[in-house]
Amino acid sequence: MSIAVRNVVKKFGTFTALDNVSLDIPDGRLVALLGPSGSGKTTLLRIIAGLENADGGEVSFDGRDVSRRSARERRVGFVFQHYALFRHMTVFENVAFGLRVRSREVRPTKDAIRARVFELLDLIQLRNQAGRLPSQLSGGQRQRVALARALAVEPSVLLLDEPFGALDAKVRQELRRWLRQLHDEVGVTSVFVTHDQEEALEVADAVAVMNGGRIEQVGTPEEVYRRPVSSFVYNFLGNVNLFHGRIDAGTTRIDREATGHLVFVRPHDLEIARRPASSSSLHVTIEHINAAGPVVKVEATTEWGALVRVELPQQRFADLALTKGEKIFITPRDLAVFADGRRVS
Amino acid sequence: MVSALPATTPAAVSESPLVKRLLVGICIAFLGIFLLVPLGCVFAVALGHGIGAYLASFRGPDTLASIRLTLLASAIAVPCNLVFGVAAAWAIGKFEFFGKGLLISLVDLPFSISPVVAGLTYVLLFGSHGWFGGWLSAHNVQIIFAVPGIVLATIFVTFPFVARELLPMMTAQGNDEEEAALTLGANGWQTFLKVTLPNVKWALLYGVILCNARAMGEFGAVSVVSGHIRGLTNTMPLQIEVLYNDYLFVPAFAVASLLALLALATLVVKSAVEWRSAVLERGAS
Numbered sequence: 128m129s130i131a132v133r134n135v136v137k138k139f140g141t142f143t144a145l146d147n148v149s150l151d152i153p154d155g156r157l158v159a160l161l162g163p164s165g166s167g168k169t170t171l172l173r174i175i176a177g178l179e180n181a182d183g184g185e186v187s188f189d190g191r192d193v194s195r196r197s198a199r200e201r202r203v204g205f206v207f208q209h210y211a212l213f214r215h216m217t218v219f220e221n222v223a224f225g226l227r228v229r230s231r232e233v234r235p236t237k238d239a240i241r242a243r244v245f246e247l248l249d250l251i252q253l254r255n256q257a258g259r260l261p262s263q264l265s266g267g268q269r270q271r272v273a274l275a276r277a278l279a280v281e282p283s284v285l286l287l288d289e290p291f292g293a294l295d296a297k298v299r300q301e302l303r304r305w306l307r308q309l310h311d312e313v314g315v316t317s318v319f320v321t322h323d324q325e326e327a328l329e330v331a332d333a334v335a336v337m338n339g340g341r342i343e344q345v346g347t348p349e350e351v352y353r354r355p356v357s358s359f360v361y362n363f364l365g366n367v368n369l370f371h372g373r374i375d376a377g378t379t380r381i382d383r384e385a386t387g388h389l390v391f392v393r394p395h396d397l398e399i400a401r402r403p404a405s406s407s408s409l410h411v412t413i414e415h416i417n418a419a420g421p422v423v424k425v426e427a428t429t430e431w432g433a434l435v436r437v438e439l440p441q442q443r444f445a446d447l448a449l450t451k452g453e454k455i456f457i458t459p460r461d462l463a464v465f466a467d468g469r470r471v472s
Numbered sequence: 473m474v475s476a477l478p479a480t481t482p483a484a485v486s487e488s489p490l491v492k493r494l495l496v497g498i499c500i501a502f503l504g505i506f507l508l509v510p511l512g513c514v515f516a517v518a519l520g521h522g523i524g525a526y527l528a529s530f531r532g533p534d535t536l537a538s539i540r541l542t543l544l545a546s547a548i549a550v551p552c553n554l555v556f557g558v559a560a561a562w563a564i565g566k567f568e569f570f571g572k573g574l575l576i577s578l579v580d581l582p583f584s585i586s587p588v589v590a591g592l593t594y595v596l597l598f599g600s601h602g603w604f605g606g607w608l609s610a611h612n613v614q615i616i617f618a619v620p621g622i623v624l625a626t627i628f629v630t631f632p633f634v635a636r637e638l639l640p641m642m643t644a645q646g647n648d649e650e651e652a653a654l655t656l657g658a659n660g661w662q663t664f665l666k667v668t669l670p671n672v673k674w675a676l677l678y679g680v681i682l683c684n685a686r687a688m689g690e691f692g693a694v695s696v697v698s699g700h701i702r703g704l705t706n707t708m709p710l711q712i713e714v715l716y717n718d719y720l721f722v723p724a725f726a727v728a729s730l731l732a733l734l735a736l737a738t739l740v741v742k743s744a745v746e747w748r749s750a751v752l753e754r755g756a757s
Binding site for chain 1: 648649652654655656662667671
């Protein structure tokens with residue numbers, strides 16, 4: 128089912144959580160709402176679910192306005208950050224809940240409910256934990272039960288609020304991959320909220336980057352990463368070096384005196400060499416080298432004392448044989464120029 | 473957890489054995505003088521002339537009537553406050569609304585107001601010279617010096633108990649589970665019965681027990697509105713006073729022992745509830 132959000136506004140007292148937000152989510156997609164805390168992403172998700180009322184604008188599912196419908200009528204599956212499992216019910220009862228509370232005419236038979244629950248428990252690989260209480264499960268298991276419980280009612284859309292936020296790094300990684308697989312199997316339109324750019328870029332079909340109650344950019348992970356439309360998106364989606372600059376006859380120059388233009392360069396987009404490669408090369412001094420990891424991270428300072436981060440492959444690092452305190456040249460291979468937060472080149 | 477500490481704690485973080493023993497000793501002496509001795513005294517006097525005299529104390533028609541009246545007043549007051557307490561705790565714990573702070577203070581009011589004052593306000597409202605007195609007597613309804621007044625006074629002094637026990641729990645548990653139930657298609661009533669209520673059932677049970685103990689034991693407010701008509705408007709605490717003033721010590725203390733037993737039962741249930749929630753918590757961590 129497709130979701131359309133049109134001009135949604137939400138205020139909490141004087142704080143504007145959502146400022147005229149519009150977003151289209153096509154049927155069957157897995158979309159990430161990505162942003163720092165306070166950017167409005169969870170509020171937007173809760174408004175889509177009907178757990179929160181918008182002050183203005185509308186939400187529609189498959190073209191039908193559902194703004195006035197309650198969460199109950201919208202038939203959304205919602206997965207909470209802290210699982211929100213019913214603590215006094217077993218795993219089985221948790222997953223069966225949505226089916227058991229249906230009115231008599233549409234409630235499946237006892238056997239059908241049982242079959243459906245075990246089918247879902249197989250899907251989350253927790254069939255043998257059916258009789259346990261949530262308190263007896265690990266965090267990752269609880270989150271999987273929460274997902275199965277949401278899927279049991281065959282929701283029209285699946286909404287996940289920071290689904291892996293409370294889990295440790297290793298489990299997050301596994302569940303991330305698992306969520307992607309699950310989505311490909313079940314195919315239900317899904318939206319998940321995250322503040323982790325890596326998670327969003329890895330799992331989602333499309334990413335909506337939010338900041339200060341607005342959507343800054345929507346696109347495929349590659350689009351938002353490669354062609355960020357604003358300095359915020361550029362900054363949020365990865366490490367970045369920031370310089371003042373100016374544009375001279377079509378070429379960008381880094382100039383610490385310049386005002387108005389900001390030049391962004393990713394650490395891996397800086398070429399490091401013993402000789403200046405072009406007139407835009409900068410002379411820097413190496414302050415620190417961290418060679419542990421897949422790439423070597425070098426910290427250097429410019430002549431005017433600004434810190435620059437450079438990342439280079441292990442092989443290149445070995446060829447150059449860089450040492451601490453050495454003076455070398457860096458040259459941007461790729462850069463982005465922003466004026467007033469908008470991209471100009 | 474305390475039991476997980478090593479047997480020998482470093483001296484720097486624990487008091488000397490002498491201080492420890494002194495503190496424990498003071499506690500026990502205090503509890504002994506102010507609680508255990510009086511409690512023992514009640515039973516000693518009640519049973520002083522043998523079990524036969526003890527049992528005979530309950531055969532007096534006035535005493536039996538007072539027991540019946542106390543049971544009736546609690547049987548009405550406790551369910552009323554159960555409903556009110558759950559509703560108030562739910563409203564306060566789960567929703568944000570204007571005047572919430574005021575409502576919390578109002579719930580606590582009976583704790584801070586003298587029961588005698590509470591009783592007097594009912595006399596002023598419903599007594600024959602009170603605000604509604606004229607209207608009530610014109611319609612032949614008697615509230616003061618009758619059972620309705622006793623029930624009203626009992627409800628008033630006991631209404632914070634259930635709400636107060638539930639509130640911290642409902643606030644701590646937040647709304648997540650209710651919201652989850654809602655998105656899964658449960659209506660408000662199903663959410664309340666299947667999600668909210670089971671999560672607070674132990675606190676609720678304890679609140680009801682406390683409420684009941686107070687309802688049966690209330691003296692001040694009931695004394696003002698009752699009128700002390702023997703066999704008609706005397707509750708157990710009032711009957712104890714009447715018997716005592718008539719120098720009928722054995723019957724007075726025998727009835728008092730019933731109330732004391734109620735207190736003991738409350739204590740046992742409270743310990744059981746606390747033990748149970750401790751076990752549940754240990755399971756959760």
